[in-house]
Amino acid sequence: MADLIARSPAQGLVPVEIGGAKLTEAPMVPIWAVAPYAGKAAALSAALEKAHGLPFPEPGALLSKGSTRLAWAGMEMAFLMGTAPDEKLADHAALTEQSDGWTHLVLEGPAARDVLARWVPVDLSPSACPPGAARRTLVGHMGALILHPGGDRFEILVFRSMAGTAVHEMTRAMRAVAARAAL
Template sequence: MSETVTALKNARYDAGIAEISEIGPLGMITIRGDLDAPYLRKVAKKIAGVERPERGMGNSDGAAGIAWMSPDELLLICPHAQVSAVLARLHAAFEDTDIFAVNASGARAVFQIAGPHAREVLAKLAPVDLSPAHFTPGMFRRTRVGQVPAALWLRGDGSFHLFCFRSVAQYMFDLLKAAAQAGSAVGYFQPVQGVNREKV
């Protein structure tokens, strides 16, 4: 049996202003349908152990979680080894409904951006207001990073998880490394000479 590996075999960069690391492999299952359906909320809570998140948010508990992707799409995250079992449970639960679930684990790469300058690194690359007042823990946002689609999830510890297509993993890693290179801190989200620039 072949071993599951991530796109970049858990590549890591920690020589700059933030730590960039590929994480996984993760189990990722796309669920599409009526997100307000009571049975979807019930199934999501039972299988992932967390409530279905509201618009623009993600909920997690340990290795399991659910993120809001669009008005009719959720991303369920679970340990990679459990994908087949979780998918079977979802298919059984959604039988005779208009909701479907599909394994998307092999289609995406996931990176963690951590450290005091994590926001700044991503702000260089994505057209998103990442100020602490506007992008708070738990928020999940689909956007573009550089030239490719991506999604950002701010975790409770202050780190970000970035999701992108596996086919652009190397491009994304190189982009993040360049934005996090040593000496590249701008200080936009940090007080500089007694002034908080994000409020200026």
């Protein structure tokens, strides 16, 4: 019988540090998709707040309380990260475990926004993407969720199958930004 060994999606690919940017992988934590049933959005928000201390996020928002985070992840969907959902939430929403499906990269440093500007077709300037923002967008050709918890730190979630491509493309962008800064 095969001896399976759990490994993170970007194991052996990161860390990468070039110029003013560093790319690492966030620790693997539970990720659950939470999608309210029709007409249950308000009840779900109240149940989330009671169970986890966070309401259902507004579009584009990232909410945090301790190690639990709730990120807007698209129309009528949020990602609950860092903990499993309270079982009572199932009365108000479809709950889908997503942990193994995502690569969770962290890009930080003074050049992080410049690196992402080469890769992402949305405005991530401080006024358009303040701390506590979540943006569902493309990263290159890959669907992604970008979280901005604050400062010069951005978290990029792409499908696990795209881990190698994401790290490769991000490394290329980091090199380009560093080369430009050296001119």
